[in-house]
Amino acid sequence: MTAREAEAERDELRTKLDAFLRADAERIAAEFLAVPADLFDVAGATLADVLDDDGRVSADKIKELADAAVKERPGLAAPGMTPGLFGAYGPSLHGAQGATGAFAKPAPSWATALRG
Incomplete structure (x- = not known):
């Protein structure tokens, strides 16, 4: 293998x-x-921004970057997530906004319909 081939493979x-x-x-x-690629495409993060010192993807860094992006542009938040309620993100408390968790109404099911 030549040096050029090794560099190309690298x-x-x-x-x-x-x-x-x-x-x-x-x-x-x-x-x-809502659109995960927005972390890079809209928020301007680079791959180096989301890696820890060992070169692994850091969930903490991603959360910080996503939080900053959503604070600046709330429309970037994932459906059902509202910035600022429970830490940086939390379930939406408004049923029309896709509430989840303890505040959500259960989705209708066939079992509920058949029980009457």
Whole structure:
């Protein structure tokens, strides 16, 4: 293998690793943002911004970045999540806004309908 081939292989592997890391970051960001890619595309985060000192995706850093993005642009929040209620995010308390948790009305089901 020549030096150029080794460099090309390294670059290809780096691109693949970056794609995996970004996908993992977006998976975590989906808890907070309606469109997880907005963490990078709208909020302007870079991959380096979401990695810890060991090069792993940091859920804490993603939450901080998502919180900052939603504070600036509340429409970025994931459905059913309202910034500022329980820490940075919490379930919406308004039924029309997709309430979840203890405040949510249960969704209608066939079992409920058949029971009358």
